[in-house]
Amino acid sequence: MMRKQAHTAKAAEAVAGTPWSITDMVLDIIDRELAVPAPERGAALIAVRDSRLIVDVVSDPRPGESVSYWHSDQLRRRLSDYLTDNPTRRYVGTVHSHPGGYAEPSGPDHQAFANMLATNRAIRDAIFPIVVQAPRDGLGSVLRLGDKHLADLPHGTFAGYSAHPTDAGLVVRPAPIHVVPAGAHAAVVADALTRHLGQPVTVRWGEPLTVSGTAWLTAQFMIDTRTIAGVALGPSYPMTPPMVWAAESASPVFSSWPISATGDHLAGAVSAVLQHQTPPVAAVRAGIRERLSVHLPNQIDAHVLLIGAGSVGSNAAEMLIRSGVKRLTVVDFDTVEPANLSRTVYGSGDLGQLKTAALADRLTAIAADVEITQLTCPLQELTGEVLDTVDLAFLASDDMAGEGWLNHELYVRAIPSVSVKVFAGAEGAELAYVLPARNTACLRCMMGAVGSGDRGDADYGTGRINGSPALGPDIAAAAARGVKVALALTQTDGPLADWLDELVSRRLTYFLSSNVAGWTYTEFARAGSLPFDGLWLTAPGRPECEICGMERVSDTQPAHVAAFTTSPPQGIGDVDTDDHRHGEDN
Known part of the structure; x- marks a missing residue:
């Protein structure tokens, strides 16, 4: 049964009505969409459910007549969709504009209020404000009701009125308005x-x-x-x-x-x-520099591309940031799984998140001013727009096919790169760095081409190396060696720059290290090799290589470049073994 509509008041009572709160953000919208345009225009007011706190407004795209306003069909549809999408909110009334300084409900307004309450039984107390373009001192007779129901707008005045039905008819009163700034x-x-x-x-x-x-x-x-x-x-x-x-x-x-x-x-x-949790960035940056200045005299401005955010990649990323790197683009499309927690920097709260997102959170918690770009695309989809901004690449993924493609893209752009890979069970690891400007061998020449060895355990379809168990500290040690080379590549002065310059001058660009006694690839070079043995090797490029050889594929030609093998490079001997590199993205 509809409420009676005949007994409607013709003027607001000079008694305070129901108080309402409204945010300044809502008033800004009302000013822009109702006070600035010519009247009459309207909008639906939205409050938090079970409250009188107005937090949003749904504007009517269609203006009313010159002397009256009520909801258009467009607003009804907008309001219905809004309430469906926001179940914790409710419609509590309608605001509309009046011409001149007439900032109180008219006779037709009272009838419209009554009709709305009659057809919306759930609303027992509503608010129907009026907006005018006049300032409050130009409202004339409205001021007889006091001014607690008024709120100043940049282009006029907002006057609030509450309305509720009674057996005797509709009661309209000035509603005290509190603006929440x-x-x-x-x-x-x-x-x-x-x-x-x-x-x-x-x-x-x-x-x-x-x-x-x-x-x-x-x-x-x-x-x-x-x-x-x-x-x-x-x-x-x-x-x-x-x-x-x-x-x-x-x-x-x-x-x-x-x-x-x-x-x-x-x-x-x-x-x-x-104050005890987030010190100023300048203090953090000064603290990081304090114990690095001897080894890293040149501040690091390099933009580093990190391929892989798994066991090697996540450890390397944290070391790079703690060493002063401020710009990092991370490429990985995997999510954090429970098995990752044994040898990465992630925590249980990161489970299920993309590794790129979890890593970005961790790195910005170390230094809030770092710029972390997150990419989840396959390596072959990295665009020139991305690669052309990079100063250094750190390769730590299990995608040997993708890194084979990227090897060429980096070389033709003269971008230095460091690659770190760990062998099965982390019994050993390899590190290779490439300096195109110094004509070093490319990664393919150092690591060998697909089919050159018999130790492969890569997925035939994807070219990605399958994962295997390994001890976290062994992986972190391999990552640390790669990071030290990467940091040296950012320096022109100091001990790291001198150390790397000697290695490059001797063409020592490939490093093997063992974590167990008598590991195959160090044993052949040093009988009775012990854990933590390591050796630098010369890895010359092949003259016929289309990446770093005499007849290189230019950056304007498509590169049909094979992926890396899962064998060691031929330069350290053809060793018959079943060992293989394991995936770092675990």
Whole structure:
């Protein structure tokens, strides 16, 4: 049964109605879409379910008539779709604009309010504000109702009115309006954190938090995708204190708070909880440099391309960042699995995440100013747009076919590269580096072409090396040796640069190391070899190689280049063994 519609008031009663809270962000939208254009225009107001906190607005794309407004069919459809997509929110009333300074409901407005309440039985108390382009001191007779129902807009005034049905008819009263300055204060916090941390900080609004049955707005302050702090603001904020917390998992606490608080007070509260957790970037960077300056006198500006974020790759990435690398592009399409936790840098909280995303979170937690680009494409899909920005490549994947293709792409661009691979069971490891500018052999010449050996255990379809058990410290040691060479490639002065220069001048570009006694590939060179034995080898390029030889394939020609073998290079002997490199992406 519909409510009676005949008994409608013709003027708002001069008695305070139901109070409502509304965010400054909603008022900004209302100002832009209702106060600026010519009246009459309207929009549906959205509140958090079971609250009187207005947090959103659904605008009507169609203006009303010159003397009246009610929902268009387009708005009804928009509102229906919005509420379907946002089940924690509810429609609580309609705001529309009036011409001039007439900031109270007209007779037709009262009838429209009554009709809406009659057809929406779930709404017992609604709000029907009026927006005018006049400032509050130009509202004339409306001021007889007081001014607690008024909110100033940049281009006019917002006047709130509550309405509820009674047996005697519709009751319309001025609704006290409290503006929650959430957007303005959050912007002050973001600006303050940006200055303090030296990194752009953005605001992300989340779902409301229920505190003692009351809805509170929540905002997270982000550096890229990482949450560094959060706040919760109640419907009477800033008269009541906010809740503040540091990082995504921390518990919120109430901050000490003055009644007449500003955005600066909120910024101070957030900074207080962060002061022991997020030191300024400059302090972090100075601390990293403090114990590196002797070995790395040149600050590292290189953009490093990391292929593979598994056991070797994740360990190498952390070492690179802790050594001063600031720009890293990581390529990997796998996710973190429980078996990965024994020999990577990931934790149980990373399970199921893409390795690139989990690694980015870990690295930015070490140094907030690092730039991490995450790519999940196959290696053969790396574009020139990506490769042309790279200064150094670190190859640590199990995709031998993809790295065979990338070997050519890097060489023709004169991009130095370091490759680290670990043999089955981590009994040994190999390290190779390529300096095209110094005409060293390419990786294919050092590691051999497909079919040149008999130790292969690669997947026939993908060319990726199958994984096998191995001890984490042995893999980390191999990664560390590769990182040291990579760091040396970023230096022009100092002990690392001198060390590498001697190796290059002697054409020692390939290194084998063992983790067990009598390992096949070191035993042939040194009888009775012990664990941790290692030897540098000369690996000359082949004159016929289309990558580094006399007749190279140019960067304008398609490269039909074979992948690497899973055998050792012929330069260290043809050894008959069943050992094989194991996949690093585990």
